[in-house]
Amino acid sequence: MSLHGIHTIDTAFQRDHFDAAYLIVEDGRGAFVDCGTNHSVPHLLAAVQQAGITPADIDLLIVTHVHLDHAGGAGLLMQQLPNATLVAHPRAAPHLIDPEKLIAGATAVYGEEEMQRSYGTLLPVPEARVRVVEDGETVMLAGRALECIDTPGHARHHHCIWDARSRSWFTGDTFGLSYRELDGPQGAFILPTTTPVQFEPQALKASIARMVERAPEAMYLTHYGPVSDVPRLAQSLYEQIDAMVAIADACDGRADRHRCIAAALSALYLERAHAQQVPLADEDVLRLLAMDIELNAQGLGVWLDRGRP
Known part of the structure; x- marks a missing residue:
């Protein structure tokens, strides 16, 4: 259809x-x-x-x-x-x-x-x-x-x-x-x-x-x-972009920067999933988003290395 x-x-x-x-x-x-x-x-x-x-x-x-x-x-x-x-x-x-x-x-x-x-x-x-x-x-x-x-x-x-x-x-x-x-x-x-x-x-x-x-x-x-x-989803994206930038900044300079960013992203997404009553257990949310968490952490690391453009 x-x-x-x-x-x-x-x-x-x-x-x-x-x-x-x-x-x-x-x-x-x-x-x-x-x-x-x-x-x-x-x-x-x-x-x-x-x-x-x-x-x-x-x-x-x-x-x-x-x-x-x-x-x-x-x-x-x-x-x-x-x-x-x-x-x-x-x-x-x-x-x-x-x-x-x-x-x-x-x-x-x-x-x-x-x-x-x-x-x-x-x-x-x-x-x-x-x-x-x-x-x-x-x-x-x-x-x-x-x-x-x-x-x-x-x-x-x-x-x-x-x-x-x-x-x-x-x-x-x-x-x-x-x-x-x-x-x-x-x-x-x-x-x-x-x-x-x-x-x-x-x-x-x-x-x-x-x-x-x-x-x-x-x-x-x-x-x-x-x-x-769309307006609600756009607002959610704005908030998360700001939160992801803050996560990257907080983890920058650490020896375990990538792991720090990935862990903080996982916590961010679970917090928002709970607030929105996503109908999956935490482990299933993280399993579904595992590849995106990894790629987002990599992307934030590259952004930091490029001088935060």
Whole structure:
């Protein structure tokens, strides 16, 4: 079931209901927003068929940013979409046309074996099929306007997409992470993501504020799915960004800095989970957020090492 022609696709990356891509269908034409990894491509093509269109009917693949859980499958997917244009942020496009730096960076972090297991071999996208969009530029899907705005804070090559038809944003990672398993009686639970290497707290808060200004009805998160009650969630993100900065500062200079940050993040998320009556035991909350706690701690460490920009 889709609302406003928007289909949520589970890319099956890491676990169920962790990583989403979106298919927007308008008047028989389609656009993907984000695409997961190479291993996600069969799931995306199945969604196209289920929506009653064909790969030839896909006009756009819009990637919010080039982190591999969002755009790692772009090259392979584009090979299956004969009429599609890849839409990317100016800082993201070069890495999609020539992914060598992405491959080298990810391989250095994960190792060759894990790189293949999680992501597969990244394929380049021909430059002629890539459209670079500047801040505020609009692309059209069968007359449906999709506006791309520059949203730094999580990454400097990140943009979010405003869909006026549904009055909603496709937010990539700029509006944080919200897993459905943590939904409680007060609604969605959300947390910011400071994944290495370009966390910038003031820029992130400004990007969130810029999106909230439009009074959106929903935010379509890559991790995971659409959320509403946007003002409350935005306020939660602002508070947590400030708290995470304070944690990083408090742990800076310690020999066990990373462990200090990770422990304090765990305590922060549990405190907020309790306040929001998240329906999971503490150990299950920490298990669900384990990877995010580790990556957020790494990201805060990189931020400290870069001089707190």
